[in-house]
Amino acid sequence: MKDGVIELALNREPCNEIGSLALEELESFVRALPELERESHALIVYSSLKCGFCAGADLRELYLRSQEMEPATAAKGVRDFLERIHHVMNTLDASPLTTIAAVQGVCFGGGFELALVCDLIVADKMARFCFPELRLGLIPGFGGIPRLKRDLGNAVVRDLLLTGRSINPSKAQAVGLVSQVVAEGEALRVARATAGQLGKFDRATAAAAKQFIKPIPYEELRREIDIFCELFSKSAVEAGLRKFVESTDAQPYLP
């Protein structure tokens, strides 16, 4: 933390995939957050890896762990994981701090969902946003659809979700997702400058404004977990995960 701004750096090779270890680290962070919030006004989430912000859930871990378990045990494990990651996301979403995601490179799936909990997204012009879950026979499971629906028009949500295509920052800004598009490598610097501006305002007023304008869609978030778990029990998912994990395709990131 510096000058009232907390910085959460994602730094887990190869591209900040969110698996059990990353989840534990995020949980530690949100446990420490109430104490940090007393001394600060903003939180910046960024990646210190060149590959991008975050490539999403750790599908390799999900596949390998589910292979080692009975289907019912695997399903319970998935639900537990989702409950925990939702707790993290909801805590960040509800934080009285103004939160900024500084995004560069890949921002896919769970990474996109992490960016979506933030109040503002600053993206460099090489960022790429995508919900590729449907190709695995799944929907986004970390709160992506309810939060995207909260922020954008339903037609845009359908486009991103049902085609699985990735979009660049200009498009993301045009639909209202990204607040600022900046030059390559400049997202963190601009996020810091923005956080500096936020520090000029009364913290309690900013928190009240945020609470008023940014409702958390708890009911839909619960429903999302149920739908995800329902879909996870289908054989198409195992096949989709296996295909991804075993893929030697030169374009596994393209849906």
Place this chain on the structure above:
Amino acid sequence: MTQATDQTLDQILTLAATHFKVPREKLTPDDDFFKTLRIDSLQALDLLTRLENHFHVELPDYELQGVSDFRTLASRIQARL
């Protein structure tokens, strides 16, 4: 191939050569860019974003599924100009 597509192709080759630090004269329209540029899927996304930024087009990535040569890439982009 039209003159416009030729120009698009030339710009793609120049952009790819510059960014991936490959001599421009070593790139030809029918090269497999994964092999010639020695790029993986994440770098292919990087190339896609650079092309979108350069040509001011949106190029859905599913349109690139199975595309690996510069000439076809140029025709896909040209179709959106």
